[in-house]
Amino acid sequence: MNPNPQEPTTTVQPLKAIIHGPPASGKSTLAQRLCKLYGAHYVTVKTMIEEILEDLRERIAMKRPKVEKIIKEDMGEEEEEEEEVEEEEEEAMGPVEEWEEQYRDITISLEKSVDGQLPDDYVVRLMKTFLVNDTCQRSGYVLDGYPKNIQQAKEIFGQAAEVSRPNAEGDGTGLAVPGEGGGEGAASPVQDQIGDLIGNASNKIMPDFVFSLQATDDMLCERVMRLPHKIIQSKNYDEVNMLRRLALFRLNNTEENTMLKLFDDNGIHPVLLNELDEDTKEPVDFECIWTTVITILGEPIPGFGLSPEEMTELIRLEQEQQKLQQEEFRLERKLREESAMLNYQDKMERWADTLQKLQMEEEKILIAQTEPLRNYLMKYIFPTLTKALIEVAKIKPDDPVDFLAEFLFKENPEGKMFDPSYTRDGEHVLEQYETNIQPSIIRSCTSNL
Structure with a gap:
């Protein structure tokens, strides 16, 4: 040719x-x-x-x-x-x-x-x-x-x-x-x-x-x-x-x-x-x-x-080069996959750390927002409720819910507010009388006898 x-x-x-x-x-x-x-x-x-x-x-x-x-x-x-x-x-x-x-x-x-x-x-x-x-x-x-x-x-x-x-x-x-x-x-x-x-x-x-x-x-x-x-x-x-x-x-x-x-x-x-x-x-x-x-x-x-021999050698070299390219591609793909996995793990760790910080911030905000409610419960609810629960645990009544309700109604100081004659000032005076005056009267009567 x-x-x-x-x-x-x-x-x-x-x-x-x-x-x-x-x-x-x-x-x-x-x-x-x-x-x-x-x-x-x-x-x-x-x-x-x-x-x-x-x-x-x-x-x-x-x-x-x-x-x-x-x-x-x-x-x-x-x-x-x-x-x-x-x-x-x-x-x-x-x-x-x-x-x-x-x-x-x-x-x-x-x-x-x-x-x-x-x-x-x-x-x-x-x-x-x-x-x-x-x-x-x-x-x-x-x-x-x-x-x-x-x-x-x-x-x-x-x-x-x-x-x-x-x-x-x-x-x-x-x-x-x-x-x-x-x-x-x-x-x-x-x-x-x-x-x-x-x-x-x-x-x-x-x-x-x-x-x-x-x-x-x-x-x-x-x-x-x-x-x-x-x-x-x-x-x-x-x-x-x-x-x-x-x-x-x-x-x-x-x-x-x-x-x-x-x-x-x-x-x-x-x-x-x-x-x-x-x-x-x-x-x-x-x-x-x-x-x-x-x-x-x-x-x-x-x-x-x-020559035919040189052409055969050239084809052999080209085939070897193709194999090297395929191996290079395989190694590149492996490195890309490893790099992608490391990158994914790094992102997941950073995401988890960020999520933890966000949760902590949310807890702080929630605590700050619920502080007034907690104070209210600690002051007005928990003392009486704790006492009621202790009684329930001691007595173990057949109907603990009704018992708890009756106990709370009975023991709750604020429950007396349903009495038409009840006032806070009167309650205060009554407490002073029962604490200071009534014991003195009892002692005096006892001494006279």
């Missing part, structure tokens, strides 16, 4: 493929494996921008010393050659200034972006240029998760791109942003850069294979929940972002507006890889999907990409 870069006349074509599918469906794993096995170039929007910026930095760093040297040498030229010197300086500075402008344009656009992404039309222009460069054309490419919708697919693959590549160094490997300027001699004819057309699409950048991973939202969410926390954060798989990305993917891939339809209409029939077994409704092992893809693509050319 892959071409040999050392033999450009070979009839074997480089692998050009697009991996399509919802988030967390395994697109990156499949794409990276294909690139390692077939020696193709791994492409995402992020890696594309990084490589373009790195290429611009290297070219500017390589060219600027030469330009400065030319300017320094030209400063010693005679005045009559001033016009020729200026032309030579402008010619030397032209590509560098253009590259610097492109670099600033990309970096400023990234900084101004709210989500750290370039505008959609800018990404499309960059991608069309990137796929036609020598690296992707010589080694092939595997495009991971892009284009995301049918409009992007039409912009990139549905029409011939207007591409300009500076060739100041003569190596033809530079990357340039289409539509961003370019000096005289910096652009080649479109046919030389893009190739012949199939209908309205370029056969030089058009993929030969489109693989679409099929999975349900529930399955993907369950898969994400089993990932370690650091992977979830690094890939924006948290609940809010995951649900948002899934909803956007489904919106962009309905039966009528999916980008797969564009390729199907151009004779590139997408291969649907179902990750859920239709019979058992269980997830399909990734190695089964990998075997299906390899069967479709065929064996790679020996000596190009990884």
Whole structure:
């Protein structure tokens, strides 16, 4: 499937493929494996921008010393050659200034972006240029998760791109942003850069294979929940972002507006890889999907990409990494559960302590509120009632309730208030008489006798 870069006349074509599918469906794993096995170039929007910026930095760093040297040498030229010197300086500075402008344009656009992404039309222009460069054309490419919708697919693959590549160094490997300027001699004819057309699409950048991973939202969410926390954060798989990305993917891939339809209409029939077994409704092992893809693509050319032994070792390492991730997830879950239990116990202890303090405060308030009632009972009720209860305990009458009632009525000093002739003053005088006067009278009578 892959071409040999050392033999450009070979009839074997480089692998050009697009991996399509919802988030967390395994697109990156499949794409990276294909690139390692077939020696193709791994492409995402992020890696594309990084490589373009790195290429611009290297070219500017390589060219600027030469330009400065030319300017320094030209400063010693005679005045009559001033016009020729200026032309030579402008010619030397032209590509560098253009590259610097492109670099600033990309970096400023990234900084101004709210989500750290370039505008959609800018990404499309960059991608069309990137796929036609020598690296992707010589080694092939595997495009991971892009284009995301049918409009992007039409912009990139549905029409011939207007591409300009500076060739100041003569190596033809530079990357340039289409539509961003370019000096005289910096652009080649479109046919030389893009190739012949199939209908309205370029056969030089058009993929030969489109693989679409099929999975349900529930399955993907369950898969994400089993990932370690650091992977979830690094890939924006948290609940809010995951649900948002899934909803956007489904919106962009309905039966009528999916980008797969564009390729199907151009004779590139997408291969649907179902990750859920239709019979058992269980997830399909990734190695089964990998075997299906390899069967479709065929064996790679020996000596190009990884050997079978190296690929086997790579798969073994990936499987070990998956086991480590599963173990990391298990340990994280265990730590979360232990932390949650400790947190629960701490909250229960604090709640119990708070409840105890509240009960004590309620008791204090209740005591304060019932103090007058207690004093009243202690003064007027308890003395007589205590005496009555003692009598009941001593006598043990057959009808203790009636006995208690009669005793209370008899012994209660206040019970005399029902007597019409009773007054408190009279009761007081009677008590003084019975206490002080009556004993004296009795003594006197006794002495006279």
